Amino acid sequence: MTFLRQFAIIAGVSCLGEGLRALIPLQIPASIYGLVIMLLCLSFGIIRLENVKSGAKFLIEIMPVMFIPAIVELPEAWPQLAPVWAPVVIITVLTTFIVLFCAGRVTQFLLRRQEGRNGHE
Amino acid sequence: MSEWLSQSLFYGAAISLLAYEAGLLINRRFKLAILNPILLAAIAVIGVNAVLGIEYERYYDGAKYLSYLLTPATVSLAVPLYEQFSLLKSNWKAILTGLLAGVLASLVSVWLFSLLFGLDHTMYVTLLPKSITSAIGISLSEEFGGIAAITAPVIILTGILGNVMADFLFRLFRIVHPIARGIGLGAASHALGTVRAIEHGPVEGAMSSLAIAVAGLMTVVLASFFAPLI
Numbered sequence: 001m002t003f004l005r006q007f008a009i010i011a012g013v014s015c016l017g018e019g020l021r022a023l024i025p026l027q028i029p030a031s032i033y034g035l036v037i038m039l040l041c042l043s044f045g046i047i048r049l050e051n052v053k054s055g056a057k058f059l060i061e062i063m064p065v066m067f068i069p070a071i072v073e074l075p076e077a078w079p080q081l082a083p084v085w086a087p088v089v090i091i092t093v094l095t096t097f098i099v100l101f102c103a104g105r106v107t108q109f110l111l112r113r114q115e116g117r118n119g120h121e
Numbered sequence: 122m123s124e125w126l127s128q129s130l131f132y133g134a135a136i137s138l139l140a141y142e143a144g145l146l147i148n149r150r151f152k153l154a155i156l157n158p159i160l161l162a163a164i165a166v167i168g169v170n171a172v173l174g175i176e177y178e179r180y181y182d183g184a185k186y187l188s189y190l191l192t193p194a195t196v197s198l199a200v201p202l203y204e205q206f207s208l209l210k211s212n213w214k215a216i217l218t219g220l221l222a223g224v225l226a227s228l229v230s231v232w233l234f235s236l237l238f239g240l241d242h243t244m245y246v247t248l249l250p251k252s253i254t255s256a257i258g259i260s261l262s263e264e265f266g267g268i269a270a271i272t273a274p275v276i277i278l279t280g281i282l283g284n285v286m287a288d289f290l291f292r293l294f295r296i297v298h299p300i301a302r303g304i305g306l307g308a309a310s311h312a313l314g315t316v317r318a319i320e321h322g323p324v325e326g327a328m329s330s331l332a333i334a335v336a337g338l339m340t341v342v343l344a345s346f347f348a349p350l351i
Contacts, residue, residue: 010197013196014192014193027260027261028257028341029257032254032257032334035199035330037196038199039202042199049200052197057200059190059193063194063312063316064316065162066190066194067313068137068141068159069137069184069187070273072180073274074277074278077273077274089278091231092248092278092279094234095227095251096282099223099226099252099309100305100308101290102223102225102226104296104302106222106223107216107300108300108301112298114212
């Protein structure tokens with residue numbers, strides 16, 4: 001399967017996501033609609049895994065570089081941030097740790113309880 | 122020279138990719154979490170732009186094609202998620218409850234800290250959607266009357282924090298289960314956390330991808346109950 005066809009499918013699904021974004025009046029971005037469409041298409045066999053797998057793998061592999069422009073933009077926000085930066089940074093750091101702790105530990109606790117019940121700890 | 126570079130359509134993409142390669146080399150050489158390749162690359166680009174006198178807008182003329190790929194890349198996250206779907210099906214209760222705990226933890230902690238620091242309504246709702254993917258978070262912030270220009274960098278900062286600190290936090294909080302690691306990182310640090318989760322393993326990556334979508338949707342629903350609190 002050529003890369004080009006794989007990208008065509010991924011771009012097509014992204015475009016469908018944009019269509020849903022335009023149709024549905026919710027704050028859900030095209031990429032999330034696209035992710036759900038892709039998942040449904042794979043689950044129902046409309047798109048076969050091998051027809052998108054290597055293209056998707058490539059895009060995911062290079063995903064880190066896609067965030068560089070947004071991070072480079074951070075200093076541009078300084079004029080707005082300057083008067084409030086201290087509480088904003090403290091709240092941002094602490095809440096990020098709290099969320100990781102709560103989501104991770106609650107999931108882990110429930111998984112272990114379930115594994116214990118099923119008898120294969 | 123800066124005039125030629127300012128007009129270049131490829132400068133932004135080229136300097137970003139080169140800086141990322143350099144960041145990867147340094148990261149592999151020293152193996153320190155703080156020497157994170159994305160963070161190093163961004164700092165290097167900011168430095169080079171400053172030295173050459175290139176404004177962000179000119180840099181972004183070329184670099185926007187990297188950001189452009191974020192939508193198809195996010196769509197592609199469905200592939201690893203599909204490959205781990207049986208794991209998701211057999212553990213869906215734990216996963217959804219964990220995500221709900223993460224979303225509530227985010228909303229409640231932003232609310233309490235805003236009270237503690239005496240923030241007004243505008244600053245409170247600006248921070249409220251900080252943990253979710255920027256496309257959802259920024260529009261939520263605007264809807265509640267927040268300042269998008271502050272929400273955007275706060276969301277990015279939240280992402281970098283998770284990406285850089287993941288290993289340290291997993292050890293500190295004793296989170297060892299790969300599903301729990303993926304859910305925690307995705308709920309706390311959206312796509313930037315997911316990029317790090319993928320490096321941990323396929324289960325972590327798939328769960329973190331799921332977390333971006335589900336935590337984002339849960340926040341859309343629940344944030345509207347929290348927004349009027351301050």
